[in-house]
Amino acid sequence: MFTTVLVANRGEIALRVMRACREVGLRTVAIYSEADRDALHVQYADAAYLVGGPAPAESYLNIERILAVAKEAGAEAIHPGYGFLSENAQFARAVREAGLIFIGPSPETMERVSGKVAARNTAQQVDVPVVPGTLEPLEDVNDAYHLAASYGYPIAIKAVGGGGGRGLRVVHTPDEIKSAFESARREAELSFKNSELYIEKYLTNPRHIEVQILGDQHGNVVAIGERDCSVQRRHQKLIEECPSPVIAPAQRAELQAAAVRFAQAVNYVSAGTLEFLYEDGQFYFLELNSRIQVEHAITEMVYGIDLVKMQLRIAQGEPLGFTQEDVRPRGHAIECRMNAEDPKENFRPGLGKITAYREPTGFGVRVDSGIYAGYTVPQYYDSMLAKLVVWGQDRPEAIARTLRALHDYTIEGVITVKPFHIAVLEHPDFQAGEVSVNFIPQHPELLANLPEQTLVPVLVADEELDMRTFKVEVNGKQFDVRVAALDEPDTAAKPRKAARKARSAQLKQQVDGVVSPLQGTLREVRVEAGERVEEGAVLFIVEAMKMENEIKAPHTGIVETIHFAPGVTVEAGSVLATYKAAS
Ligand code: MV4
Numbered sequence: 001m002f003t004t005v006l007v008a009n010r011g012e013i014a015l016r017v018m019r020a021c022r023e024v025g026l027r028t029v030a031i032y033s034e035a036d037r038d039a040l041h042v043q044y045a046d047a048a049y050l051v052g053g054p055a056p057a058e059s060y061l062n063i064e065r066i067l068a069v070a071k072e073a074g075a076e077a078i079h080p081g082y083g084f085l086s087e088n089a090q091f092a093r094a095v096r097e098a099g100l101i102f103i104g105p106s107p108e109t110m111e112r113v114s115g116k117v118a119a120r121n122t123a124q125q126v127d128v129p130v131v132p133g134t135l136e137p138l139e140d141v142n143d144a145y146h147l148a149a150s151y152g153y154p155i156a157i158k159a160v161g162g163g164g165g166r167g168l169r170v171v172h173t174p175d176e177i178k179s180a181f182e183s184a185r186r187e188a189e190l191s192f193k194n195s196e197l198y199i200e201k202y203l204t205n206p207r208h209i210e211v212q213i214l215g216d217q218h219g220n221v222v223a224i225g226e227r228d229c230s231v232q233r234r235h236q237k238l239i240e241e242c243p244s245p246v247i248a249p250a251q252r253a254e255l256q257a258a259a260v261r262f263a264q265a266v267n268y269v270s271a272g273t274l275e276f277l278y279e280d281g282q283f284y285f286l287e288l289n290s291r292i293q294v295e296h297a298i299t300e301m302v303y304g305i306d307l308v309k310m311q312l313r314i315a316q317g318e319p320l321g322f323t324q325e326d327v328r329p330r331g332h333a334i335e336c337r338m339n340a341e342d343p344k345e346n347f348r349p350g351l352g353k354i355t356a357y358r359e360p361t362g363f364g365v366r367v368d369s370g371i372y373a374g375y376t377v378p379q380y381y382d383s384m385l386a387k388l389v390v391w392g393q394d395r396p397e398a399i400a401r402t403l404r405a406l407h408d409y410t411i412e413g414v415i416t417v418k419p420f421h422i423a424v425l426e427h428p429d430f431q432a433g434e435v436s437v438n439f440i441p442q443h444p445e446l447l448a449n450l451p452e453q454t455l456v457p458v459l460v461a462d463e464e465l466d467m468r469t470f471k472v473e474v475n476g477k478q479f480d481v482r483v484a485a486l487d488e489p490d491t492a493a494k495p496r497k498a499a500r501k502a503r504s505a506q507l508k509q510q511v512d513g514v515v516s517p518l519q520g521t522l523r524e525v526r527v528e529a530g531e532r533v534e535e536g537a538v539l540f541i542v543e544a545m546k547m548e549n550e551i552k553a554p555h556t557g558i559v560e561t562i563h564f565a566p567g568v569t570v571e572a573g574s575v576l577a578t579y580k581a582a583s
Helices: 011-023 040-044 063-073 089-097 107-114 116-125 141-151 174-192 249-265 296-303 307-315 395-408 418-426 444-448 493-509
Strands: 004-007 027-033 047-052 077-079 155-159 169-171 197-201 207-215 221-233 236-242 270-279 282-289 332-339 356-358 365-369 384-392 410-412 466-474 477-485 513-515 520-525 538-544 547-552 557-562 575-579
Touching (some): 004 011, 004 063, 011 027, 011 307, 027 040, 027 063, 040 047, 047 063, 089 107, 107 116, 116 197, 116 249, 116 282, 207 249, 207 307, 221 249, 221 296, 236 296, 236 418, 270 307, 296 332, 296 365, 296 384, 395 418, 418 444, 538 575
Parallel strands (some): 004 027, 004 077
Antiparallel strands (some): 155 169, 155 197, 207 221, 207 270, 236 332, 365 384, 520 538, 538 547
């Protein structure tokens, strides 16, 4: 039995886990990085501990520090959320060796499913269909030639340690094999420190369908329906729905039975997901994800099961308490991931300060979010800010309600994928349920027709409010109260107010300058004051989310002033340079 849970994560999932803990009477401990001092999960937890610098390696991936905090805070169990350490068998083992409970499957199970070839073998042994392909890693490139000829082109070369599309190469003709094999091998070695490759027949237009499972510590396993996650870009899901519009009850029973056989073969405990490709009415096992997933909430809406609470109960040693016959779907649910990305710029992450924020509400609408008005999105983490999860009696009602909720959703100050979601949900192919993993590339007009999202330029780095913390005593109890001076007539506030007024006056005139569309670190300044620049010339490099972004001259002219030096953090909307007024 445990009474205190450390949540080794951040953002909406940390909050999601803590809410479940509260409901079952568990104390919660948050960890946070230096970039997350103002994050919601820190405010929500019963206790919060700083674990290190902003980089994930220093904080949310810092196993030693996390275990030390767990000990210090009196936590007896750790929930890893998704991402970060959630599928790290070494972490799960270290948690166990520290005498704590890892809320998830055993490290032995995680190791059994992380290798893709081993997982394919397990699937084959328990009669779960896999994509035609090899059941052993390739010896060399000659293997690849022979096997490709026997399966027929196109083929996929994949990394044994792979996932998320890395190390994946599609080969259409024999003369492409050698270079695809070599580059896949290099990428696999770099990404996974495992250069082993295998081959599958490439399915050209599949859907991505996944099955939710739950297993307890007494050998009981149930499957809780499927999710259709076909609307993706660069292997990042954007829209998911439950159930899949193409799976009828008989095939659902087949998929669920296959998932349960697989889970039992690997002694699966806790929540997990089996991923399948689905084409021409057939499903093929890809991999088992040994974590709670981002999109778990649509399954919760349709099946009425709190999956995170089940994870907590299972970790306490409780039996599932229901059987496969008790698992029945009701209605339809859709999730839209609310990412701070520009869909018109290849989904480039665009961060910044949330200037206005209002969540939709009403029947069937759930928002799991990690943000609030006034929050500055840090550049170090995933660009998903929140999830909109909507339930309807049937698919058309769920689509209509999701559209309504999207229109009711205000997020200002950062560019988001909201217009993309609206366009997909209004698209006749989506409404007909006709989607595949190639949906976005197959509909270039969808992105082309989206409205431009522009940020209001901010001339200077946004000044901080005059925040002061007072220690106060109320009814004999001490509190720290953080107070923002917004409109006081006293001495300190006056110049700030004046500065703000001057700035808004400048904004109204619209600045003729070069604006950074995203928050990040200014890496390079390639222009000097007084220089004449041509439209489209790269003037600045801003790094965010480990990606370098070129900031180009919006028009030809003479640059008069450069407002920032390399190395500083600039905000979304910051004017990096201004043009000389045309005379
Ligand atoms: C495939 C495939 C077609 N045939 N394997 C991409 C990431 C990894 N999880 C598996 N992926 C794919 N494997 C065979 N044999 C097509 C994809 C694929 C894909 C899969 C799921 C969701 C989106 C995708 C986008 C492109 C390709």
